[in-house]
Structure formats: C-alpha cells, structure tokens
Amino acid sequence: MTSRTNPPGDGDGDDNSAAKPPPLVCARCGTSAGAPGTAPPPTWTFSVEHGASHYVCAACSRENLRSIEGRLDSDWW
Template structure:
C-alpha cells in the first residue's frame, strides 16, 4: 500500500489478516474490509476460501 504525504510517497507492507502473506502493493485480487474502524486485507486465496463468511457479513441492503 502506498500513502502520499505531501510530495513524498511512503510504501507500507500490507499483510493478509488471516494467513499473514505480505505485499508492498495490494493486488486487485485482494479483498479489503473495514472492521471495527480499521481496514484489513485478505489475500486472494483466503478470500476465495472464506467467501461465504465474507458475504454473510454484508448488510441485507447489498442483496
């Protein structure tokens, strides 16, 4: 994940909340979620393995 501070860019490693896989740039295949006020990320493998659990947390308005 890259954050911008003024004119400089700071790169931070992002880790999957389930398996701990890290990456410098979050791929489009990863899933992000805001949980208890903080953003967490799930790698593509963990997202696929836990898709039903992720969908179950969506508000009914999404359906």
C-alpha cells in the first residue's frame, strides 16, 4: 500500500491559509478602522442592535451623541 501526498493548493481544501476577517468599517459612514483583523481605535463606539454588532467611528459617535444617550436605560443615569 502506498500513500499519496498532495502539493499545497491542489484543491484539497487545505492550503494552510487562514480566512482573513473582513475589514472593520463604521456602520454609519463606512470609514475604515484600519487593517483587517486589527482592533478598532479606542475612540470608536461598539453597540449591539437587533442581535448584530456595530462599530461607529469617533466622528459619527460625536454627531449622534444625543441619540446614543437616549437609548440608554434609566439605570445608567
């Protein structure tokens, strides 16, 4: 019985490349947060709306601060 080895990238599904995460962009204006797979800048806002995660850039966060605060539970105040 002989064994067969396949060269990389021959369609066997194992090409040793990890799937790259999508680039992080602002949910409101589409501004990129930097290279894919990096953490968002500390000035960006994170929220979960209807079960989906959203990141918002610093400029959009500032422009919509009243709207963001209006959605907080009264326990925060």
